Structures are given as structure tokens and as C-alpha cells.
């Protein structure tokens with residue numbers, strides 16, 4: 001089973017590309033952001049707790065996220081692969097993912113790092129704020145905080161993956177389909 005992590009800042013296109021990868025390669029798409037928004041919409045205990053962090057653009061605590069992912073992985077059956085989107089986001093999450101996978105005799109094949117400049121990220125999220133109804137896109141201060149939190153807590157974990165030569169940097173600017181071709185080539189190449 002192939003395990004891919006799609007990595008990048010808020011607005012980098014993780015969700016957009018992960019959906020297309022899941023469709024083309026018949027992978028399971030695991031988006032912690034989508035899972036959390038689902039919990040919030042259903043007003044579950046987890047959702048009520050997570051909402052406070054999400055609305056400020058802060059990270060939801062590691063223990064909550066790790067438990068959620070662990071449960072999802074344990075319920076997976078007969079998948080060709082997994083594409084992780086928005087996870088891991090801290091070193092603790094990255095280390096936990098490795099041990100979860102290791103316990104199942106699996107390992108990450110590739111970390112696809114979507115590289116997009118900050119002004120493009122902000123423009124995309126401003127545009128999405130007009131189309132979708134994501135609370136954390138509505139205020140520019142929250143968008144900026146998400147990018148700040150990404151730079152401080154998430155971007156540094158690329159070093160963890162670099163050590164194992166797992167990172168493929170992909171230019172995340174351009175047409176959605178051209179970016180997808182760049183990614184697909186990389187995944188096919190590994191088959």
C-alpha cells in the first residue's frame with residue numbers, strides 16, 4: 001500500500017490535488033481538516049473542542065488529532081493507498097504517524113511538498129472566502145495566523161522528512177491540471 005503525504009501551507013492546493021490523486025489512483029483521502037469540519041458540523045464533543053482552535057487559525061492539540069487518525073487507519077480496509085492531507089502538522093504528529101504505520105508494516109513513500117508564494121496563498125484564500133463558507137477564511141487576520149502557525153510549527157517538519165530523502169518539491173503555481181500532471185508523474189514513476 002502506497003502512503004503519500006501532501007504537504008504545504010494553507011491555500012497551497014493540498015485538498016484540491018489530494019482529491020484528484022485519490023480518484024486517479026484509488027487511494028483513501030485522509031484530510032484532518034475535513035474530518036474536523038465534519039465533527040464541528042455535527043456538534044460532537046470533539047467538534048466543539050476543535051472549533052475554538054480552528055476559528056482562530058491555531059492547531060488543534062496533537063492528542064486529539066492523533067487519536068482521530070489512528071481510529072481512521074484502523075478502520076481502513078483494502079485500500080490501494082492513502083493520501084494524507086493536512087496531516088502531519090507537527091513533529092509529534094510526524095513521529096506518531098511513522099510509528100502507527102510501522103505497527104502495520106507500512107511506511108511513507110513520498111512527501112509531496114507544494115511550493116506556493118505567500119501572496120498567492122492569500123489571494124486564493126480570499127477568493128475561496130467568497131465561494132465557500134469556511135469560517136477560517138472569512139477574516140484576513142485568521143488567514144494570516146494560519147500561515148504564521150504553518151511557518152512556525154509545520155514547515156520545520158520538512159527537515160524530518162528530508163533526512164530520509166522522502167520530499168519531492170513541486171511547483172504549486174499554475175493550472176490545477178498542470179500541477180496534477182507534475183504530481184501524477186511522480187507517483188507513477190515510483191510504481
Ligand code: AP5
Nearest residue numbers: 010011012013014015016032033054058059060086124128
Ligand atoms: P485544513 O483544512 O488542513 O486547512 P489549511 O491547512 O489551512 O489548508 P486549506 O484547506 O485552506 O488549503 P489547501 O492547501 O487544502 O488548499 P485548497 O486545495 O483548498 O485545516 C484547517 C484547520 O483545522 C487548521 O487551521 C487547524 O485548526 C485544524 N487542523 C487540521 N488538521 C490539523 C492537524 N493535523 N493538526 C492540528 N490542527 C489541524 O485550495 C485553496 C483554494 O485555492 C481553493 O479555493 C482552490 O480552489 C484554489 N486553488 C487550488 N489550487 C489552485 C491553483 N493551482 N490555481 C488557482 N487556485 C487554486
Ligand code: MG
Nearest residue numbers: 014015033086
Ligand atoms: Mg485543505
